[in-house]
Amino acid sequence: MKFFNFHLMPYADADLSAIERHGSAWVTFPNTHCDPVKGADLYHRYLDELEYADELGFDGVVLNEHHQTAYGLMPTPGVLAGALARSVKRGKLMILGRALPLLNNPLSVAEEYAMLDNLTRGRFIAGFVRGIGAEYHAMEINPALSQERFAEAHDLIIRAWTEPGPFQYVGKHYDFRYVNVWPRPYQDPHPPIWLPSQGSSSTIAWAARMRYTYCQTVSPIALVARFFDMYRSEALKAGYEASADQLAWSNFIYVAETDEKAVREATPHLDAFNRLQKMPVEMLLPPGYSNVESMKRIRAARISSRPQTAADMIRAGVVIVGSPNTVREKLAEYQDLAGFNTSITKTQIGTMPAGMVRENMAAVAEEIIPHFRDRMAAVPVGSVA
C-alpha cells in the first residue's frame, strides 16, 4: 500500500464556540475571527509538517481547495504547492484537487499544474473536483451549471496538455482563440489524474471509464467498500478490470501507545473537525448541484442523521484511532474489505497541536507504513468484480 500525507490546513485556532453559535464555519462565518498573525504561523507549521512527512517516507503530500472557511486555509492551493515543490524532495506532490467549475478560465489550472509538474520534474499528481456546494455560495458560480462546466473545463485542460498548440477552443462556457499552454507538462502525456468524491454515482462511473484514480473522501468504511465496488463494476462495463491501485481511501489515522490513550487524545480534535466541517443542508446542496434524485437521497439522509461524534467516526471506520497493533489490524481489515492500495492519510486533525501531530506522524511512519509496504489488496470477497 502507498501512503500519502494529506493536510486540510484548518484554522486550528478557531473559536469553536463562535462557530457553534454561528451554525457553521463556512461562507458566512465572519473573517474577523481570522487572526492573520496566527494564520501565518499555521501556514509555516503545516508546511513543516508536510516536509516532515516527506522525510519520514510518506509516498507523497496532498493539498486541496476550499473557500471562505475556517475548515481549511487553502483557497489557492497552488501557492502552497509551489512552496513545497522544492522542499519535498522524494515524494509526490498532489492537489486533490482544484475545483474546475469555479473557474472562469480553466486554462489557468492547465498552466499551474504544468508548472508544478515541471518544478517537481514529474512528481506532480493532478486532482480535479467539482467543489462542494458551499463553494458555489462562496464563489458566486451557478450550481446548476456545475456538472457541465466541470466536463467542459476537464476536456479543455486535457486538450491543452495533449494537442499541439496553438488551437482554437469554442465551448458553451469557455472559449479561447488561442490555446497554447507554456510550459507543457513534464510527464507524458500529462500528470496522473485523481478524482475525489463524496460518492456521487456519476463521478464514480466517469472516473472508472476514464481510468482515473478514484479517492473516497472521509466516509464509513462500509460505504467506501460499496463505492469502490461500484467503480470496479463500472470498469467492467467499460471493458477492463480495475486494479486496487486505482482506488484510494482518504482517512484520519491517529496512533498512540495504547488504544485508550489514542482515543482520549484524538477525541477532542475529531470533535473539533466535526464542528469545522458542519454546514446546513442548503449550503451543502445548492439547487442544481446534483440531479433531483441525488438531492432527495442526501436531503433525507441529512434530515434523519444526528451530529457525528468522535466515537461514531471510530466505530464506523471513518477514522482509525488506536495502538499500533489496533491500527495495523483495522487498516488491514479495511484494505481487504474495500480493496484499495492507497491510503490518503490525514495525521493532523481539527485543532490538534504541532507536537501531537509530529508524534503521530512518526508513529504512523515507524509502526504502520513498513507493515503495509508490500501488502496489496485482493479483490474483496463478494465484490461484483
Add this chain to the structure above:
Amino acid sequence: MADHSEETVSVKGCRIRLMRGGEGPPLLFLHGAGGAGPWAPFMGSLAKRFDVIVPEHPGFGTADTPDWLDNVHDLAYFYLDFLAAQGLRGVHLVGLSLGGWIAAEMAIRDTSRLASLTLVNAAGIHVPGVPQVDGFLSTDEQRIRDLFHDQSFAEAAIARSLRPEMEDVMLKDRQTAAKLMWHPRSYDPHLAKWLGRIDVPTLLLWGAQDKVVPEPYGHAFQRLIPGSQLSIISECGHLPNIERADEFVAEITRFIGNEEGAR
C-alpha cells in the same frame, strides 16, 4: 362547473402546462420562482373580468426542461412565441417576481401584442444598497417565511410544502430558478438600459414589506419605465396575489379599466 381548464400545450416543441379561465380581454399571468402551483383564488377573481391565461414556465413543475433554456432572455422569447402561437393580441401581461422579470424582458423586445404591463414585486434589475434576503442560503422554512409579511400565510404555505409529493416539484423548480437567477443574483445588468423602450401603459405593484425584492425596486422600475405608475400595497410581503389577493385584483382591474377608459 369548473371555472378553468387545464391542458398541456406545445410551443415549438416545448410542452408546458396551461391553466385558463374566464372571459374578456386576455390576461397572461407569469408566475414567480416558486412555481405555478394550482389555480388560485386570485386567478378566479381575475377570471370574472378577463380571459386569464396561466402557463407553467419551461423547466418548472410538469413542463419540459428544454436544452435551450439557459437564461431569462430564453423565456422572454419563448413567451413572445407563445403569444403568436396562441394568436393572442391586446394582452394584459402581469408578471410576479421572476415572472415580472420575464415580462419586462418581453416588453423591451416587442409590445405589439401587449395592451398593458403589470410588474409585481419584480426581479430583473439591481438597486445598490438595498438589503435582500438570500433565498438560496435559507432553510426551506425560512425561505417561505421571508415571502410573507403576515406569518399566518407562511404557516399555511410551510404545511403545504412539507407534503412529500411536493418535493420533486420543489427541487425541480429550485434547480431552474438557480439556473436563471443565481448569477448575477436575480438580475440582468443589461435590462435596466432598455426599460425605456417599453411603450405600453405600465403598472408597478409592490408589497411594501417585501424582503426579497424590496420596495425601492418598485421606485427604481418606475424611474426607468416611461409613464409607469407605482402602487404600494401596505402590510404585504413578496406575494400580493396571495397575501392581499383582493387588493391585488382590485388594483389590476382599476389600472386596466382606467387605461381602457382613457383610450
